[in-house]
Amino acid sequence: MTDSTKSSVNKEAVETDSSRRKFLKGSLAAAGGVAAGTTILGAPYVNAQAPLVMRMQTSWPSGNVWQQFAQNYADRVEVMSGGRLRVDLLPAGAVVGAFQVMDGCNDGILDAAHSVPPYWYGKHKAASLFGTGPCYGGDAINFLAWFYQGGGDELYRELTQDVLGMNVVGMLGFPHPSQPFGWFNVEVNSVEDLRGLRYRTVGLAADLLQKMGMSVSQLPGGEIVPAMERGVIDAFEFNNPSSDRDFGAQDVSKDWYMGSYHQAAETMEYIFNRDFLEDLDDDLRAIVMHAVEAATLHNICASHDRYSRDLVGLVEEDGVTLHRTSGEILDAQLEAWTELEAELAEEDPFMEKVLASQRAWFERTAYYTLMNTGEATMERAYEHNFPGRLV
CATH class of the missing domain: 3.40.190.170 (Bacterial extracellular solute-binding protein, family 7)
Incomplete structure (x- = not known):
């Protein structure tokens, strides 16, 4: 057309x-x-x-x-x-x-x-x-x-x-819960492992990961698996165990890297x-x-x-291996965000206004949340009750 x-x-x-x-x-x-005062065949008119x-x-x-x-x-x-x-x-x-x-x-x-x-x-x-x-x-x-x-x-x-x-x-x-880093057809443990990989994401996450040496495509969810099958991309993220499983992520990759700052909120x-x-x-x-x-x-x-049931299904029924994204990659994401934030604020006054609003909000509210949590993390409690379950 x-x-x-x-x-x-x-x-x-x-x-x-x-x-x-x-x-x-x-x-x-x-x-x-x-309707007022009108009858049809002797019956009062009803306004359906x-x-x-x-x-x-x-x-x-x-x-x-x-x-x-x-x-x-x-x-x-x-x-x-x-x-x-x-x-x-x-x-x-x-x-x-x-x-x-x-x-x-x-x-x-x-x-x-x-x-x-x-x-x-x-x-x-x-x-x-x-x-x-x-x-x-x-x-x-x-x-x-x-x-x-x-x-x-x-x-x-x-x-x-x-x-x-x-x-x-x-x-x-x-x-949304913080999104996993994604599905990869190669092992990625360092920033160097990411360089040159063709990856799917959307929004500013594309700018972020390009800074880390990846080649990024922005595709709707329905186009991801076909692109992976044709070799157009080497890796991708979408969002969660259910959505990813619904469109067949497990059919084109068996390695899912969990945890990331590219789409954390x-x-x-x-x-x-x-x-x-x-x-x-x-x-x-x-x-x-x-x-x-x-x-x-x-x-x-x-x-x-639903998400928790599908995560179990991906592992136990579909043979997917879960990995935790390395600290080196996570630290590099945060550094790249800091660089990108400065560029965006300089680029456009409205961007600068939104970023300043978010920064001020999270400095106050996340401070309360994190100070209140301290060492009493949910991971500590989970590991106590279900030892060895986490990767």
Whole structure:
């Protein structure tokens, strides 16, 4: 499809979407007017109002665990709205590509999307700071707290609406556990072992690992295994035991390196077309927004169950060997982040503002968390109760 054809299709989709909303509102209002004092065949007229439909696409293949996590959000919206709002949930590629859902929401082709900010960092590198930025010693739950309590939500609004001029509203939800370094077809114990390896990641993690001598490609999840099979890449990361197992990571590599700072604090992203959101009745708008919080809690719990079971399956059923990423590589990642942070702050005033906000937040909040933990780490307690289990 040519760019002009795509533009025409997008324009028609936007016009159709706008007409759909106007028709729904107009027809419901008209139905309310007819209902008063009207009877049909002797029976009182009943206004069987059709539900409003929210067209939502994800960045995930239909069989991926995150598609189910998005469905958990959709289910809560429908139940909490009493059926007045129905979510038409679609997988990656159904309307737009996995990396294009932000554009789809901006253009009105989609009403909503379920994705991650690094997928649109090509628009502005600061997008990655809302998902794959420098590691300051806090985990993803602490990062989510920065978004809602430390001013991150206003910085996100400023980036999307003021800097980029996009017609969207965004929220973050479901903090990911720190992501493994990834699946490799060679042994990697030192920084030298990484040099020249062709690796898949997304966002600023690509800039980070290029600094460490890797050649990086940014690919959607559904394209990773085929790229590995064709020899286009030598190694990759995606996210977690369930997502990785769902798309067959264990079929192209048997060595998974756990622990990394390249994506230490990432969360899911919920994107909404701003007009769609503002057109909703106040109670439905509140449901759409607060369902993000409800789904986040549910998905945190679900991920602990599903991820842990799939990790056992990868090892015991699929023959995967787990490795701990070496301290040399981890230290080199932190050094590379420090260099990259300075470059980004110098490159763009908005980047500098977001980085300063995150640094100040984590200096205070991670200090509390780490001081409170001290030597009483969860690893110490686990090793006491299950000696020899950890690699």
